[in-house]
Amino acid sequence: MDPRIREHAEIIANHSVDLGEGDNVVVDAHPVAEDLVVALHEVIGEKGANPITTSQRTGKRQQRAYLRATDDDFETPEHELALIENTDVYIAIRASDNVTQTSDVDPETSAAYQQAHQPILEERLGTRWCLTQFPAPANAQLAEMSTEGYENFVWDAVNKDWDEQRDHQANMVEIMDPADEIRIVSGDTTDVTMSIAGNPTINDHGENNLPGGEVFTAPQPDSVEGEVLFDMPLYHQGREITDVYLEFEGGEVVSHSAAKNEETLTEVLNTDEGARRLGELGIGMNRDIDQFTYNMLFDEKMGDTVHMAVGRAYDGTVGEGNEQNDSAAHVDMIVDMSEESFIEVDGEVVQRDGTFVFEDGFEA
Template sequence: MDPRIRKHAEIIANHSVNLQEGDNVVVDAHPVAEDLVVALHEVIGEIGANPFTTSQRTGARQRRAYLRAGDDEYETPAHELALIEETDVYIAIRASDNVTQTSDVDPETSAAHQQAHQPILEERLSTRWCLTQFPAPANAQLAEMSTEGYEEFVWDAVNKDWDEQRDHQANMVELMDPADEIRIRSGDTTDVTMSIDGNPTRNDYGEHNLPGGEVFTAPVPDSVEGEVLFDMPLYHQGREITDVYLEFEGGEVVSHSAAKNEELLTEVLNTDDGARRLGELGIGMNRDIDQFTYNMLFDEKMGDTVHMAIGRAYDDTVSEDNEQNDSAVHVDMIVDMSEDSLIEIDGEVVQRDGTFVFEDGFEQ
């Protein structure tokens, strides 16, 4: 086995989820990620935990068959919920043999299915959980890379010194954590402000997401004002959405458009009331992720980017005194901040054209 796969498994177990003897572990993975699943089982066995493997979350082919055959009426599956309720550690491994497998599933059907699974999502988020990526050929193809090149890209981003990355990102946490207002500007198309007053800023250094490489928090839901053009595309439900434009008033999306698959964006925004508000603001800081790959797990961590997510806010980014935005969706979208862009915190510029105030090359 490639030693990088074994190292990947060890980082998941020992760093991301702090696996302990006796833990009940669910490994949710596509069959093409079998090598990483095998390596994980080896590590799990050495630690003395109890593994169970499923492809429920990432098995797009069977999910497509089920959703296309259904009637858009879904209930929360009690047996799946019961499994997660007995789970201590949940490890999801992204990999695919066809990244557009669900592209012909009706968006309304996907939204209804997602809503029915909301209690399962909430239960998973209460475990020690990790989402990671195995470098499958289909994902390499989507990234327009060779399989070997994509493997190097993934493992360079994953198998790194996470203590060093944590310390680098702590500089941004120190700036954001006590802040009241953040303003994001990019070119003539993005100028948005939001309050983060009282909400904690989190340092993601490879725990829940592997790779990590961002600092993030939740905006106060009704504080978001302005407009954003997300100039980097995203894949959602097997389809590409490009040039997403959102206009916010009083925290809600009041106008939206997209150059491609706008109807899918509309369905996402119509999922529930919370889908029209922001649940996350994240600042990408992983310099080892140096190219766009159509994979949000990596793309949102790129240096020189900011991402915002419509929908659910994570529990640990909202203070007891602030409202938490709730939704069945959490959809991240990215703004390129490498040129003609800045981030202001309480009126002070802390990043200009992708360079932070605490990095060499920052210009006042």
């Protein structure tokens, strides 16, 4: 086994979820990630914890078969909920043998299934959880990389000094945490403002998401105004969506379009009332993620990007007394900030063309 896999498992256990003796652990993984699952079980055994492995969340082939065979009258599966209610640590490993496996599932069916599983998502987010990636060949193919090249890319981004990354990102947290308003401008296609007053900024340094490499917060739901062109594509429900355009008034999406698979975007926005509002603003800061790979877990952390998510706001990003946007959806989309772009915080430019005010080469 590649020693980097064991290192990956140890970072998950020791840094991301603080695994302890007696913890009940669910490892949710596609079978193609078996080597990382095996390494995790070794570490879990050494820690004296109790593992169980499922492929409920990431086993797309059986999910496709189920969703194509059933009707849309879903109820929350109580046995699955009971499993998570008795779980201390939840580890989800992304990996695939076919990244478009669910592309022929009706988007309305996928949205209804997601809504029924919302209570399970809420319960998972109450555990010590981590979402990570195993470098499977299908993911390498999607990234247009060799298998070896993709392995190097993933482990360079994951197996790193997370204390150093935390300290780098703390510079941006210090700027955003006390701020009232943020403006994002990119070219002549994106100019959007939002209030983040009273909402904490989170320093993501490889705990819940591995790799980490962003700082993020929640906008005040009714405050978002302007337009955004998300010029980097995304995969959702096995479909590629490109050139997503959203126009906001009073915090709500009032107009939208996409160059490809617009109907999938429409179904996301129609998931529920909260899906038409922003639940997250994130700033990418991981310089070891230096190329786009069609994988949001990595792409949203790139150092010259901003991402916004329609749908659910995470609990830790909403200040006491502030409104939290609630939704069964949480879909991240990315703006390239490397050229003709800037981030403005309370009227001061803090990033221009991908370079932060606290980095060498920043031009005011």
